[in-house]
Amino acid sequence: MNTDSSASIGRNALRDEPFYRTGINVAAVFIVLFASMTFFRIRDYTDKSLDFQTAFKLLAIGLSFVVPIASLIVRRISLSNRIVLVWLAFLLTLVASSFQAPLFSVSFIDSAAFVGCFLFCVWMATRFGETNSATLMVLIVATVAVLSLVVYFVNPELGRMRAWLGSEFGGNNRIQGIAGSPNGLGSMTAMALLLTLLYFKRMTPSVRKAVIVACVPVAICLVMTDNRMSFVSLIVCTGIYFINRGNRLANGLLVGLALTAMLIVLLSAPEFFLSSLARSGDASEITTGTGRAEIWSVVLEHIARRPVTGYGYAAATSILPLDPRLFSVAAHTHNLYLEVLFSGGLIALGLFLTAILMTVYEGVRKRCFEPMIVLFFFLVRGVTEPSPFGNMPSFAGYAFFLSVAFVVVRVMSAETAFRQKVRDQSAASIARCRAILQSARSPA
Numbered sequence: 186m187n188t189d190s191s192a193s194i195g196r197n198a199l200r201d202e203p204f205y206r207t208g209i210n211v212a213a214v215f216i217v218l219f220a221s222m223t224f225f226r227i228r229d230y231t232d233k234s235l236d237f238q239t240a241f242k243l244l245a246i247g248l249s250f251v252v253p254i255a256s257l258i259v260r261r262i263s264l265s266n267r268i269v270l271v272w273l274a275f276l277l278t279l280v281a282s283s284f285q286a287p288l289f290s291v292s293f294i295d296s297a298a299f300v301g302c303f304l305f306c307v308w309m310a311t312r313f314g315e316t317n318s319a320t321l322m323v324l325i326v327a328t329v330a331v332l333s334l335v336v337y338f339v340n341p342e343l344g345r346m347r348a349w350l351g352s353e354f355g356g357n358n359r360i361q362g363i364a365g366s367p368n369g370l371g372s373m374t375a376m377a378l379l380l381t382l383l384y385f386k387r388m389t390p391s392v393r394k395a396v397i398v399a400c401v402p403v404a405i406c407l408v409m410t411d412n413r414m415s416f417v418s419l420i421v422c423t424g425i426y427f428i429n430r431g432n433r434l435a436n437g438l439l440v441g442l443a444l445t446a447m448l449i450v451l452l453s454a455p456e457f458f459l460s461s462l463a464r465s466g467d468a469s470e471i472t473t474g475t476g477r478a479e480i481w482s483v484v485l486e487h488i489a490r491r492p493v494t495g496y497g498y499a500a501a502t503s504i505l506p507l508d509p510r511l512f513s514v515a516a517h518t519h520n521l522y523l524e525v526l527f528s529g530g531l532i533a534l535g536l537f538l539t540a541i542l543m544t545v546y547e548g549v550r551k552r553c554f555e556p557m558i559v560l561f562f563f564l565v566r567g568v569t570e571p572s573p574f575g576n577m578p579s580f581a582g583y584a585f586f587l588s589v590a591f592v593v594v595r596v597m598s599a600e601t602a603f604r605q606k607v608r609d610q611s612a613a614s615i616a617r618c619r620a621i622l623q624s625a626r627s628p629a
Contacts, residue, residue: 210312211321213252217305218325220245222373222580223332224365225343242577246294249301249578253308262311266600268543268593269307272586275536276300279498279574282529286497287504295577296498302578303586310590315555318587319384320392326377326580327399330406333362333370337409360409364580371412372572373580374403375419379562380584382426383555418566422558429554477519477569483510484518488526495530499576517575521567524575540589548592551599559588 220242256262264273279296286292309318337344337360346359346367364370381396388396407415487496487504496504501524502516518524526534541564548557563573563585573582 210252213248214309214313214321215325217245217249217252218322218580218583219329221302221578221583222325222329222369223363225363243294246298246301246577249298249305253301253304256308256312262308263597264304264307266593266597268540268547268589268596271536271540271543272303272589273300275533275540276303278529278533278536282495282497282533284497285494286500288499288502289497291502292498292500298578299574299582302582303589306583306586306590307593310587310594315591315594316384316387318591319380320388320396322580322584322587323377323380323396323403324399326373327403329363329370330374330377330402333360333364333406334402336362358409359411360406362406367410368412368415368570369572369579369581370406371410371415372566372570373584374407374410375412375415376559376562376580376584377403378407379419379422379559382423383558414566414569418562421565422562425558425561480505480511480519481523483508484520484523484527488523488530491530492526493530493532495526495528495533498528498574501527501571501575517571519569519571521563521571521574524571528574544589544592547596551592551595553592553595556588556591556595559584559591563588 225238253262257264264270276296276299279299280293283289283292283296313321333344344360344362346357346361359367360370361367362370364373378400381400385393385396407419483505484501487508501518505511505518506516518527522534522537525537541560544560545557547553548560563581566572572579573585
């Protein structure tokens with residue numbers, strides 16, 4: 186199914202429904218996504234008490250279930266697809282793993298929320314289509330970016346990252362705004378810029394102008410987060426986009442030359458090159474992944490004790506901070522694949538990789554170029570960050586599963602079109618046979 190045909194799905198769906206219903210759907214998207222990506226207070230990882238923000242997030246999780254289930258009941262969306270089934274099998278495995286987690290209630294709610302997240306993304310992709318969904322994501326991120334910039338200057342304690350600076354714990358200049366962390370804000374702003382790049386040509390002229398304005402605070406926030414892995418993921422995905430869109434051979438050669446030049450510099454002056462990339466000026470910050478290498482070694486030791494079933498979803502939040510070799514804010518594995526392995530063991534990791542491979546296979550078959558780049562963004566960023574998993578669904582979770590949902594919708598649309606074509610051909614064949622029989626029976 187080509188891109189234009191896929192884009193028409195959302196336009197037709199919106200055109201066929203009343204304006205007030207479209208408004209309600211947009212409001213539902215805003216509430217669910219805004220709640221998933223914002224934090225309005227500071228508290229310790231171990232503090233799981235119920236407050237207004239937690240209640241707001243729980244309301245959004247409930248809405249993420251109600252909206253798609255209601256659409257399923259009235260048959261506005263469908264889940265009859267093998268990609269959907271394997272992703273649901275993976276997510277339900279995470280839910281089942283919560284029964285062995287140290288904090289069952291937290292683990293269960295967080296993992297179950299991903300089921301709602303996935304269903305909501307399938308609904309969103311079906312109702313709005315790729316371009317409209319991407320536009321909504323960009324505009325919501327822009328809203329968070331503007332509020333984050335305001336909070337950064339008005340309330341530094343909330344808006345700026347707090348971390349160890351030598352022997353003292355305090356704020357620094359990295360913005361976290363209302364996203365909870367610089368890495369979280371970096372991920373969503375980088376993704377918003379990537380979505381703008383991928384779908385800009387398919388937007389209407391008026392929407393393009395709005396998105397261009399929206400990208401200004403988004404880009405500023407991305408720079409201020411100093412989130413290097415989001416930068417790397419964005420640059421890599423942007424490179425893939427331009428290589429695929431232009432002269433692939435020429436662009437590929439340019440990229441190859443640039444990488445070769447960087448490699449020569451790295452090999453000739455590794456200490457200078459790595460120290461220039463480090464925030465502290467210490468090359469070991471890069472070689473150890475800002476302390477991630479030590480975290481990974483401890484995580485692998487824990488995994489070796491329970492390799493098949495893991496410790497339960499989000500169990501790292503309760504287990505890793507208590508390990509004397511780590512520190513209190515090492516609340517996850519800092520790796521997407523280790524996070525899944527730590528949570529659900531080899532069973533969950535096997536299902537996760539199977540779901541990824543099936544999605545990529547169908548995405549390549551149906552030429553889902555844009556969704557594949559979005560998915561690749563998270564697979565690259567997952568080398569140093571656990572997102573989209575590790576906690577409640579955040580913006581990363583919705584962007585991740587929205588890319589999967591785009592592939593699902595294209596596959597189901599292609600299958601529906603194929604079945605309709607077969608029915609039309611069968612009806613035409615039957616009509617021809619009837620005509621032949623009638624002509625044979627009629628007198629000469």
